[in-house]
Amino acid sequence: xxxxxxxxxxxxxxxxxxxxxxxxxxxxxxxxxxxxxxxxxxxxxxxxxxxxxxxxxxxxxxxxxxxxxxxxxxxxxxxxxxxxxxxxxxxxxxxxxxxxxxxxxxxxxxxxxxxxxxxxxxxxxxxxxxxxxxxxxxxxxxxxxxxxxxxxxxxxxxxxxxxxxxxxxxxxxxxxxxxxxxx
Amino acid sequence: xxxxxxxxxxxxxxxxxxxxxxxxxxxxxxxxxxxxxxxxxxxxxxxxxxxxxxxxxxxxxxxxxxxxxxxxxxxxxxxxxxxxxxxxxxxxxxxxxxxxxxxxxxxxxxxxxxxxxxx
Numbered sequence: 001x002x003x004x005x006x007x008x009x010x011x012x013x014x015x016x017x018x019x020x021x022x023x024x025x026x027x028x029x030x031x032x033x034x035x036x037x038x039x040x041x042x043x044x045x046x047x048x049x050x051x052x053x054x055x056x057x058x059x060x061x062x063x064x065x066x067x068x069x070x071x072x073x074x075x076x077x078x079x080x081x082x083x084x085x086x087x088x089x090x091x092x093x094x095x096x097x098x099x100x101x102x103x104x105x106x107x108x109x110x111x112x113x114x115x116x117x118x119x120x121x122x123x124x125x126x127x128x129x130x131x132x133x134x135x136x137x138x139x140x141x142x143x144x145x146x147x148x149x150x151x152x153x154x155x156x157x158x159x160x161x162x163x164x165x166x167x168x169x170x171x172x173x174x175x176x177x178x179x180x181x182x183x
Numbered sequence: 184x185x186x187x188x189x190x191x192x193x194x195x196x197x198x199x200x201x202x203x204x205x206x207x208x209x210x211x212x213x214x215x216x217x218x219x220x221x222x223x224x225x226x227x228x229x230x231x232x233x234x235x236x237x238x239x240x241x242x243x244x245x246x247x248x249x250x251x252x253x254x255x256x257x258x259x260x261x262x263x264x265x266x267x268x269x270x271x272x273x274x275x276x277x278x279x280x281x282x283x284x285x286x287x288x289x290x291x292x293x294x295x296x297x298x299x300x301x302x
Contacts, residue, residue, distance in 0.1 A: 025217060036206065065217055
């Protein structure tokens with residue numbers, strides 16, 4: 001869980017979601033504050049563009065607000081990240097259509113202006129080298145903590161394919177991170 | 184829950200990145216359209232409900248008059264209550280009840296919508 005104060009009683013995600021479902025905006029705001037890092041992180045790793053990622057993340061939270069009544073417990077992080085993944089797919093479809101009609105569209109470079117630890121820069125760089133489906137599976141399972149079956153349900157990939165992508169992706173990431181730390 | 188814990192080291196790196204993305208401006212951006220929609224939703228629904236209720240109430244008097252006009256024999260006009268008059272009185276009462284129930288349901292539906300529906 002991200003951003004929870006230590007030593008204080010924290011309202012559970014389930015209770016917050018139930019309150020949000022009855023129209024309490026403050027409860028939903030707490031959930032947004034709690035999971036914005038995870039959702040924005042997932043969107044950045046999927047889209048590889050900071051500005052576009054925040055648009056997708058915002059769309060994901062708005063969709064979550066509309067569908068909060070369908071949350072039935074379990075990991076809220078997995079639930080919201082699944083929504084974020086679907087929003088990413090929709091945004092990518094829209095973008096493909098736009099690019100088809102506007103050949104002058106420029107793809108923005110990934111925003112690396114924020115100060116980050118060298119190992120995090122290495123992680124970003126290593127992640128970018130993975131094939132897309134492998135990257136998606138690594139992001140969902142390793143970065144968001146989804147189980148393989150949750151990721152399979154979210155992506156529509158067979159469970160064995162997800163496991164294979166994650167194992168290969170993790171191995172490739174480790175290999176690259178080790179190589180960069182040696183160099 | 185995740186069963187494969189072989190990549191905790193990588194997960195920790197990703198979570199460190201996520202922590203660095205905490206930003207109050209983003210939270211405000213997300214909440215702004217949600218609050219804006221909530222502001223007009225309740226007045227709109229209650230307004231529509233109120234109009235529906237008004238229409239329903241206005242019909243009650245009309246139906247009552249129509250039933251009274253159709254009834255061949257009324258109690259105050261003729262003390263001999265015919266068998267035909269009894270069903271007419273019953274229909275008037277039932278029709279009134281139906282309109283009241285319909286109006287109550289409409290108001291209740293609007294209230295439920297406002298209380299439960301989001302965005």
